[in-house]
Amino acid sequence: MPYLTYDEFKELNKADVDETTFDKLLPKASAILDNVTNYFYARREMISDNPWRVDKFKQALCAQIEYFNELGATTFEGINQAPQSFSAGRTSVTNPSRYNTTGENESKSLVAEDVYIYLSGTGLLFAGVAVW
Numbered sequence: 001m002p003y004l005t006y007d008e009f010k011e012l013n014k015a016d017v018d019e020t021t022f023d024k025l026l027p028k029a030s031a032i033l034d035n036v037t038n039y040f041y042a043r044r045e046m047i048s049d050n051p052w053r054v055d056k057f058k059q060a061l062c063a064q065i066e067y068f069n070e071l072g073a074t075t076f077e078g079i080n081q082a083p084q085s086f087s088a089g090r091t092s093v094t095n096p097s098r099y100n101t102t103g104e105n106e107s108k109s110l111v112a113e114d115v116y117i118y119l120s121g122t123g124l125l126f127a128g129v130a131v132w
Helices: 006-012 019-036 051-071 113-119
Strands: 085-088 091-094
Touching: 006 019, 006 051, 019 051, 019 113, 051 113
Parallel strands: none
Antiparallel strands: 085 091
């Protein structure tokens, strides 16, 4: 069962995303949030959890879908694919290097930064080790 329906998405988010695009982006966005939340809702039913936390999770999922839609890609390579330079007539545009002064690669994350805004304080970002 998907974490979010299109009707819920439209209710929670004002982004202009049609239902076909939503259906295409939902599985990858759900996989991203499963990874970020250590598969919390993959192992527990949302219906029995705190409604506030469920709502925050769904808002984070909306943010991830909107992020993918704005970038037009759902993979790390697709998101970070940008031409180094291009020319149109007498105009030439060169993008800066993807490496900063320390030599580390600068790239966009696969996870939207807004996801962390919604999930902060919910306990879903906990990365500790469980004691059984």
